[in-house]
Amino acid sequence: xxxxxxxxxxxxxxxxxxxxxxxxxxxxxxxxxxxxxxxxxxxxxxxxxxxxxxxxxxxxxxxxxxxxxxxxxxxxxxxxxxxxxxxxxxxxxxxxxxxxxxxxxxxxxxxxxxxxxxxxxxxxxxxxxxxxxxxxxxxxxxxxxxxxxxxxxxxxxxxxxxxxxxxxxxxxxxxxxxxxxxxxxxxxxxx
Numbered sequence: 670x671x672x673x674x675x676x677x678x679x680x681x682x683x684x685x686x687x688x689x690x691x692x693x694x695x696x697x698x699x700x701x702x703x704x705x706x707x708x709x710x711x712x713x714x715x716x717x718x719x720x721x722x723x724x725x726x727x728x729x730x731x732x733x734x735x736x737x738x739x740x741x742x743x744x745x746x747x748x749x750x751x752x753x754x755x756x757x758x759x760x761x762x763x764x765x766x767x768x769x770x771x772x773x774x775x776x777x778x779x780x781x782x783x784x785x786x787x788x789x790x791x792x793x794x795x796x797x798x799x800x801x802x803x804x805x806x807x808x809x810x811x812x813x814x815x816x817x818x819x820x821x822x823x824x825x826x827x828x829x830x831x832x833x834x835x836x837x838x839x840x841x842x843x844x845x846x847x848x849x850x851x852x853x854x855x856x857x858x859x860x
Contacts, residue, residue, distance in 0.1 A: 693751060693752075693755045693758070694755070694758045694759055694762060697747060697759075698759070698762060700747065701719075701747065701759070701763075704716050704743070705717065705718065705719045706718055706719070706720070706769075708720065708766070708767060709721065709766030709767045709768065709769055710767075710769040710770060710812075711769075711814055711817070714814075714816055715814075715816055715817055715820050716814070716817065717813060717814060717817045717821075718769035718812070718813055718814055718817075719763045719766060720763075720766040720767045720768045720769050721764065721766060721767065721768035721769075721802070721809050722763050722764060722766075722803070722808060722809050723764065723803045723804065723805060723806070723807065723808060723809060724757075724760040724761055724763070724764040725760070725805045725806055726760075726803060726805070726806050726807065726808050726809075727759065727760035727763050727764065728756050728757050728759075728760040729806060731748050731751070731756040731759060731760065732748075732753070732756055734747070734748040735748035735749065735751055735756065738831070739830075739831065768802075768809065768811070768812065769811075769812040769813065769814075770812055771811075771812040771857065771858045771859065771860050772812070772815060772857045772858045776854075776858050777854070780851050780854045780855065781854070781855050781858065781859075783848075783851040783855070784851045784852050784853075784854050784855020784856065784859075785855055785859075787844070787848055787851060787852045787855070788852060788855060788856065791840050791844065791852075792840070793810075793840075793852070793856070796836070797809075797810050797811075800859075801856055801859060810856050811856060811859060812856075812857060812858075812859070813856060813857060814857065815853050815854060815856075815857035815858075816853075818852075818853035818856055818857060819849060819850060819853045822841055822844075822849045822852065822853060823846070823849060825837045825838050825840075825841045826838075826841045826842070826844070826846075826849065
């Protein structure tokens with residue numbers, strides 16, 4: 670009888686915990702989407718689109734924001750007080766948002782060619798996949814906002830943005846700022 674009661678209490682507590690996680694996501698998600706875009710595509714300068722982002726990657730980034738290993742005031746405030754389960758719940762929701770659409774309008778063929786050559790030369794299409802959809806701890810960068818890509822790449826270049834490993838800093842070190850602009854231009858538009 671005691672084991673049945675303990676099992677019932679455990680099930681009840683697990684349900685309450687799941688409900689609390691769902692409540693945290695429901696309460697905070699509208700704030701997230703106000704900046705990052707309700708449809709998964711950001712309309713705000715220097716703010717990344719999150720649609721179709723890898724759940725594992727999102728979980729790690731939110732953990733880094735929560736622990737202030739990555740500093741961006743609104744994100745540090747948003748992640749403050751979230752449990753590991755909350756972070757995973759947010760990541761699961763974000764991963765299900767639609768992928769962002771490539772930048773519209775005619776593309777400059779020369780810049781696209783230079784960007785593609787840079788992506789191939791620096792093996793961006795290896796870690797981030799051939800379609801730039803990412804994998805596990807590597808972000809989906811295809812059709813990301815061009816301004817955000819420039820900001821992120823420059824951050825890795827000047828060491829103001831830290832990843833959880835040194836691979837991006839190593840890759841970006843020999844790339845010039847002009848090349849960063851071409852690479853971001855290409856990745857934002859590649860289909």
